Amino acid sequence: AQSVTQLDSQVPVFEEAPVELRCNYSSSVSVYLFWYVQYPNQGLQLLLKYLSGSTLVKGINGFEAEFNKSQTSFHLRKPSVHISDTAEYFCAVSETQGGSEKLVFGKGTKLTVNP
Amino acid sequence: ETGVTQSPTHLIKTRGQQVTLRCSSQSGHNTVSWYQQALGQGPQFIFQYYREEENGRGNFPPRFSGLQFPNYSSELNVNALELDDSALYLCASSLDIRGGEQYFGPGTRLTVT
Numbered sequence: 001a002q003s004v005t006q007l008d009s010q011v012p013v014f015e016e017a018p019v020e021l022r023c024n025y026s027s028s029v030s031v032y033l034f035w036y037v038q039y040p041n042q043g044l045q046l047l048l049k050y051l052s053g054s055t056l057v058k059g060i061n062g063f064e065a066e067f068n069k070s071q072t073s074f075h076l077r078k079p080s081v082h083i084s085d086t087a088e089y090f091c092a093v094s095e096t097q098g099g100s101e102k103l104v105f106g107k108g109t110k111l112t113v114n115p
Numbered sequence: 116e117t118g119v120t121q122s123p124t125h126l127i128k129t130r131g132q133q134v135t136l137r138c139s140s141q142s143g144h145n146t147v148s149w150y151q152q153a154l155g156q157g158p159q160f161i162f163q164y165y166r167e168e169e170n171g172r173g174n175f176p177p178r179f180s181g182l183q184f185p186n187y188s189s190e191l192n193v194n195a196l197e198l199d200d201s202a203l204y205l206c207a208s209s210l211d212i213r214g215g216e217q218y219f220g221p222g223t224r225l226t227v228t
Binding site for chain 1: 119121148150155156157158159160163165170171173205207213216217218219220221222
């Protein structure tokens with residue numbers, strides 16, 4: 001079974017600083033990888049996804065992530081954060097189970113952007 | 116294009132009761148997945164429905180059951196509620212079973228007392 005490790009439970013940064021949220025997954029076989037953002041009292045919104053192709057994936061709101069197969073990592077980055085980026089971020093990997101495909105999530109990283 | 120909607124937004128139930136949560140898929144999506152998100156945790160897969168049939172299940176007991184209707188809307192039913200069932204329940208729809216982006220609804224916050 002797949003597992004996802006988000007190494008930092010909380011990341012505080014100042015506005016306009018760069019940020020990296022780390023994610024490692026367990027499988028070495030082909031996977032689909034996702035980053036979702038959850039604002040307080042809301043559902044999950046997809047930031048970006050890696051299905052195949054270029055290892056550098058660009059998403060919404062200026063975020064990007066790099067797929068590294070040898071290190072089984074999919075770290076999320078943003079060169080300059082805004083107050084509005086304060087939220088919880090979840091890394092997820094797809095896992096095929098019988099005829100279905102489910103998402104396996106990490107425990108999340110709470111990003112707090114301070115003025 | 117209407118997104119994924121869920122009802123109710125919040126719900127308070129007593130231990131031992133039964134609850135039904137509802138989800139309307141995004142237009143054209145034939146696959147619905149349900150997830151449970153406990154406080155401070157990532158979402159955990161409960162089950163998936165594809166064209167009205169259960170298509171996969173996570174590590175949840177049989178008292179968690181579901182339905183998908185011909186219009187692809189869905190219900191999650193939980194019987195004999197336990198305190199640990201208190202969580203945010205998320206519904207996600209997708210165009211197909213594999214490789215597709217899952218679009219999440221805002222969730223239903225269930226509190227069991």
